[in-house]
Amino acid sequence: MNEERSSEGRVRIGLVATDPLRLLGLETIFADDARLELVPVAESETLELTGYALVVIDAGYTDHLFELLTVIRARYSRLKVIVVGIESDPSYIQRVIGAGAKGYLTQMAKESEIRMAIDIVLDGSVWAPRKVLAKLLESSESSGGSGALETPKITSRELEVLRLLVAGRPNRDIALSLGIDAGSVKAHVGRLMRKVGVDNRIALTMQAVERKMLGNESSDSE
Template sequence: MSCKSLIADDHPLFRVALRQAVSACFDGDIAESADLHQTLEQLQQDDTIELVFLDVNMPGNDGLYGLSQIRLKHPDVLVVMVSAIEQPVMIQKALQLGAVGFIPKSSSLDVIQHAIDTILDGQSWVPEHLHSQFDQVVDSEQSAFAKNIEQLTPQQLVVLKMMANGLLNKQIAYELGIKETTIKQHGSAILKKLGLNNRTQAGVLFKQLMNQ
C-alpha cells in the first residue's frame, strides 16, 4: 500500500521512531514538521498527504486546536493523535472532533504498526487498556458543540479561539488585520452555527472541548 504521511512532532527522536514504524506499514513519502504552523503549511502545499500523526503537545497546537484546524481545512486527511500523556477524556474529545485514533508514545513498534494497519483498514484505533477508562456517559452539550464546530470556516475557528481567550472585537480585528465590522459578522455567524446565544457560553464550551 502506498500512502503519503506527515509526522508532526517537536521531538526528533520520536519522529525517527515513528518514521521507522510507518515505513514498515506502507510505501510512500514521509514528511515531518515540528510545530502546528509548519504542519498546516505542508498540508496546504501538498494535497497528496493522506495521513497525519499529530502530537497533542506540539508547539502551537494548544490542546486539540490543531486537530480542529486540520479537520476544517483538510477534511479528507486522516489525523492520528499521539501523546506521552494518556488521558481518556482528551482522547474522547479528539475522537469527537474527528481524529481516527490515538497512539501513546510509550507504545512499542509492534503496537504502533498494528495501530497504523487498523487505521488504514478504515477503523479507528485506541489502546485496549484505555477503553475501560472512557466515560460511559458523554456530555451531550459538548458532543453537540464538537459536531457544530465542523460547520465553522477556518477563519471563524480562529476568531472563536480569540473570543474564548477574552479578546474584544477590536482586539481580534487588530490581530487579524481586518475590520471590526467583519469580526462582528464572524461572531454572529459563529453563534448561529453553534446554536448558542452569547460569546461567553461559546468561549466556555470551546475551552472545555479543546483543553486536555
C-alpha cells in the same frame, strides 16, 4: 495518480513533531514498509497537509491541540489523524477522538501497536483503548435511540472475517490469514455493517461482542 500517494504508489503519511528523536523513531519503524512513505511536515504557522492520507501529530507539537484538530477537520475533511501523547486518561483520549482524531497512541506505545494503529486507521476505523471505544459507542447509541436488535444471521466466511476484525486485525492481515484479497475483506465488512445496522468498523466490533455474534453462523453460503 492519487495525490495521497507518492509517484511510486506508496501511501503518504505526514509526521508532525518537534522532537527529532521521535521523528527518527517513527521513520525507522516504517523504513522497511514498501507500502508507506513517511514525510516530516515542515513547521509553519499554518500546517500544509495537502497530499497526505494520514498525519501523525505529536501532542507536544502545540499547546493548542484541540484547536489544531478542529482546524484540520474543517480544512482537510478526508485527512485521517493519529495523535501521540503522554496522557493515558480515557476522558482526555475521548476528547481527542471527539475533536476529530481517528487514533490515539501513548508515547510508550510499542512498535507493533504503532504499526497496527496506522493500518487500522488507514482501513477507515478508529484506534484507541477499548474503554474509550466503548464510551464512544454508548454515546452514539444513546443519541440514535436504537433499542435492542435481533442478532443477524451471517455466513461462515463473514464469521471468519468478524472474528479477526474483533481481534483488532486490519484488512491486510485478515486477507492474508484467510487467503483472500483485501477488496473481498472490505466487501465482507461492508455487508456485516449493513446486517448489524452500523456505519463504521468500531461500532461493528463492539456490537459483535455485545450481541455475542462470534458464535453466530447461519447455513448460508459465502
